[in-house]
Amino acid sequence: RKEVEQDPGPFNVPEGATVAFNCTYSNSASQSFFWYRQDCRKEPKLLMSVYSSGNEDGRFTAQLNRASQYISLLIRDSKLSDSATYLCVVNLAGGTSYGKLTFGQGTILTVHP
Amino acid sequence: ETGVTQSPTHLIKTRGQQVTLRCSSQSGHNTVSWYQQALGQGPQFIFQYYREEENGRGNFPPRFSGLQFPNYSSELNVNALELDDSALYLCASSFSGGYGYTFGSGTRLTVV
Numbered sequence: 157r158k159e160v161e162q163d164p165g166p167f168n169v170p171e172g173a174t175v176a177f178n179c180t181y182s183n184s185a186s187q188s189f190f191w192y193r194q195d196c197r198k199e200p201k202l203l204m205s206v207y208s209s210g211n212e213d214g215r216f217t218a219q220l221n222r223a224s225q226y227i228s229l230l231i232r233d234s235k236l237s238d239s240a241t242y243l244c245v246v247n248l249a250g251g252t253s254y255g256k257l258t259f260g261q262g263t264i265l266t267v268h269p
Numbered sequence: 270e271t272g273v274t275q276s277p278t279h280l281i282k283t284r285g286q287q288v289t290l291r292c293s294s295q296s297g298h299n300t301v302s303w304y305q306q307a308l309g310q311g312p313q314f315i316f317q318y319y320r321e322e323e324n325g326r327g328n329f330p331p332r333f334s335g336l337q338f339p340n341y342s343s344e345l346n347v348n349a350l351e352l353d354d355s356a357l358y359l360c361a362s363s364f365s366g367g368y369g370y371t372f373g374s375g376t377r378l379t380v381v
Contacts, residue, residue, distance in 0.1 A: 160311075199359055199372040200312065243311050256302070256325050257361070257370065259311030 157182055162244050162260035169267055173234045177263050179227040179244030188247040189220055191229045193240045194262065200243055203229075234267045241265070273362050273373035281379045282350050290345040290376045292360030298371070301343040303335060304359040306375075312359055318343055319365070347378075355380045 162179045169175050181189075189206040204211065206218040206227055217230040227244055244260035274293045282288050294301050300319045304312035314327035318337035332348040341362070347354055360373045 197357075197377075199374045201372070202370070256314045256317060256327070257304075257312075258314065259304075261309075262311050 158260075159183060159258045160244055160246050160260040162242075162263050164261075164263070166264035166266060169234055169265070171234055171236060171267055171269055173267075174230065174232050175234060175265065176231075177229045177242055177244070177265075179229075179260055181225050181227070181244075181246045181258075183246070183248055184222075184225060186225075186246045186248055189227050190245040190247070190257075191216075191218060191227075192243040192245050192259075194243055195240050200245075200259075203242070231265075234265075236267050236269065239265055239267045273360055273371050275358075275360050275373035275376050277376060278374070279377045279379075281381060284350055284352060284380055286350050287346065287348045288350060288378060290347075290358050290360075290378070292343045292345070292362075292373055294341045294343070294360075294362030295371045298362035298364050299341050300363045300365055301337055301341065302361045302363070302370070303343070303345045304361065305329070305354075306357040306359060307353075308356070315345070350380045352380050354378065 160181050191203040192200040193203045194200045204213050206220045208220050210219045215232045219228045241262040241264050243262045246258045276291045302317040303315040306312040315329050317325040321337045334346045337343045357375045359375045361370045363370045
């Protein structure tokens with residue numbers, strides 16, 4: 157089983173649509189969680205951290221369910237500029253894994269006019 | 270404040286050769302991590318350096334090695350290149366391996 161698994165995608169949605177991405181992680185000791193965005197042939201960039209209480213940043217809402225080891229990202233009112241690959245990322249805790257980011261495969265989102 | 274810079278941006282090598290990739294960490298950051306991203310996959314953790322010592326390693330063979338220098342810049346060395354080593358190599362810096370990772374734009378390595 158992969159350490160971080162994401163919806164396979166790709167997602168192809170019209171402008172203005174709401175789209176949700178899901179992710180599960182296998183290590184219950186994981187301490188921090190993120191969504192990164194990666195544009196074609198560019199480096200990943202932090203979109204937002206994910207907290208147990210849920211958090212929102214404009215049109216983006218992230219949720220974490222530690223009991224189910226499940227992370228989600230909701231994008232409302234999609235824009236053409238949201239087209240990218242979205243990476244679910246987990247930071248394992250302690251020891252030599254300190255600071256190691258574990259990435260999911262990524263889900264490709266294409267927003268069309 | 271300068272970000273993370275990597276060099277070279279692109280590189281073509283022949284199978285069996287050796288390659289060195291370089292990374293300058295963001296100002297104020299003392300930890301550098303390296304990741305390999307194959308086409309269509311998420312980045313995979315190679316190793317991390319803190320205070321010039323390796324303090325974490327992913328599932329990569331010993332022919333992947335690295336260095337961190339007193340100014341916190343870093344090198345990734347790969348010996349005996351294989352075709353499967355073709356990938357985007359990303360460097361990320363942070364302060365003490367905590368949150369706030371900054372990625373460089375990567376080096377795209379092609380092995381032929």
